[in-house]
Amino acid sequence: MAQGAFGSSDAEIDLLVRGMRSGIAVVGFGYIGTVIGAVLADRGWPVTGIDVRQSVVDDINQGKTAVAEPGLSDLVAHSVRNGRLRATTDFSAVAENDFVIVNVGTPLGPDYEPIVDDIKAAAQAVGQHLRPGHVIILKSTVPPDTTETLVRPILEEASGLQAGVDFGLAFCPERLAEGQAIHELTSIPVVVGAVDERSARACATLWRQTLGVDSVIVDDPRTAEMVKLADNLWVDLNVAMANELAKLCDQLGMDALQVIEAANTMPKGGNPVNILRPSMGVGGYCLTKDPWFVNHLGESVGLKLSIPRTSRTVNDTMPAYTYGLLTELLADQGKSIEASRIAVLGIAFKNNTGDCRLTPTKYVVSLLEQSGCQLSVHDPWVAEEEAQTVTSIPLSPDIESAVKDADALVVLAGHREFHKTPLTRLAELAATGCVFLDGRNSFDPAAARAAGFVYKGIGR
Numbered sequence: 001m002a003q004g005a006f007g008s009s010d011a012e013i014d015l016l017v018r019g020m021r022s023g024i025a026v027v028g029f030g031y032i033g034t035v036i037g038a039v040l041a042d043r044g045w046p047v048t049g050i051d052v053r054q055s056v057v058d059d060i061n062q063g064k065t066a067v068a069e070p071g072l073s074d075l076v077a078h079s080v081r082n083g084r085l086r087a088t089t090d091f092s093a094v095a096e097n098d099f100v101i102v103n104v105g106t107p108l109g110p111d112y113e114p115i116v117d118d119i120k121a122a123a124q125a126v127g128q129h130l131r132p133g134h135v136i137i138l139k140s141t142v143p144p145d146t147t148e149t150l151v152r153p154i155l156e157e158a159s160g161l162q163a164g165v166d167f168g169l170a171f172c173p174e175r176l177a178e179g180q181a182i183h184e185l186t187s188i189p190v191v192v193g194a195v196d197e198r199s200a201r202a203c204a205t206l207w208r209q210t211l212g213v214d215s216v217i218v219d220d221p222r223t224a225e226m227v228k229l230a231d232n233l234w235v236d237l238n239v240a241m242a243n244e245l246a247k248l249c250d251q252l253g254m255d256a257l258q259v260i261e262a263a264n265t266m267p268k269g270g271n272p273v274n275i276l277r278p279s280m281g282v283g284g285y286c287l288t289k290d291p292w293f294v295n296h297l298g299e300s301v302g303l304k305l306s307i308p309r310t311s312r313t314v315n316d317t318m319p320a321y322t323y324g325l326l327t328e329l330l331a332d333q334g335k336s337i338e339a340s341r342i343a344v345l346g347i348a349f350k351n352n353t354g355d356c357r358l359t360p361t362k363y364v365v366s367l368l369e370q371s372g373c374q375l376s377v378h379d380p381w382v383a384e385e386e387a388q389t390v391t392s393i394p395l396s397p398d399i400e401s402a403v404k405d406a407d408a409l410v411v412l413a414g415h416r417e418f419h420k421t422p423l424t425r426l427a428e429l430a431a432t433g434c435v436f437l438d439g440r441n442s443f444d445p446a447a448a449r450a451a452g453f454v455y456k457g458i459g460r
Helices: 010-019 031-042 054-061 072-081 091-096 117-127 146-159 181-185 197-211 221-252 256-263 290-300 307-316 318-332 361-371 399-403 423-429 445-450
Strands: 024-027 047-050 085-088 099-102 135-138 168-171 190-194 215-218 341-345 374-378 408-411 435-438 454-457
Touching (some): 024 091, 031 181, 047 091, 054 072, 091 117, 117 146, 135 146, 221 318, 318 408
Parallel strands (some): 099 135, 408 435
16 A cells, blocks of 8 residues: 555545644745745644755744745744744655645746756755655646656656656646735635646645645646646736726726726626736736746747737836826926936835835836936835845835925835825825826825825826
């Protein structure tokens, strides 16, 4: 009888998962790895985070994390304190755990091809400590066939074992949105594409018993790999549509949000139409990358796909478009950007997170820096070190000092903290006739105007 989670019967796997007798190793303790590790530990599993970065390991073992996700710091601190979460740089820890979840990065290369060096290295290191009964779950975003044609051969060669015979192997795409990752991990169905039925059952049991979520089992890993890319392509294209509607509504003097909200009441295909909201840009690790993965995939099989290139091209125009709106707004007040004081509120790529990876705000801030205006920047979520990836200007410590005497407030991330100071107070601090460019459409236009601002949203 096989040992471990790759058991011979549903009942055995069920007992093992319910008992949480062994543990789970999470390889790659970046954003997603930390969320998954902390939640699994909070649900009762002994979790070992494995990361090659000593600083990340040291932080976790002190009960800290640099990942700015609501609720995550408390989960990490609590799980480390009660002994269910620890971290190490030593891959031999793999041997002691039934499940191994791999979450390492896949950045884009110069031709938008995925760079899989970290996945190769992780597979090699994990393979050296594989034993019969292990279940390996890959969650990194990868092109189709990576699990089967890249990861599987490395694991098998390094271990001398066979996937689907001696150990389980599956791909379960990560589909979490920053800012609500903990809630989504415990509510969104997990897609499972495995090399065999036993691997699929072991994964489905883990997710159901531990997280209380259903599994959507697809035919194989390559199908599951494609699911993640399809999800993100849909989001990027949908936002691109909203952004083009916003540009058109700006020219026609309409409110794009009213148009979108009304349009979204029409049923189609069993669900209402769901146009997302326009914004000053699209950022983050997945949405800026995955459409290019899909495009590269098309090229590799001789297809010239239009949608990935279109969505990326449209969304990449938005930072410059936002800067153009600011220029027009100030000109209407008889001011030029270069002679103005501009206060930027928020530089993270998403509201209520501190993540500046591939943030579109960088391009707006860069244009402002080049203009020669007097610039202040405030973001309560972003650490000083992270802020330096966006701007060389030191962050203002609070919103009041940032907006003092400003000719323009430019909201590039709609953090909830910005709503705590009354708009009337901000208007008092700012210069008379201050323009308010809401790049995230997160404020009420009527309230901003009533406070004395000259308000403009994207498409509003």
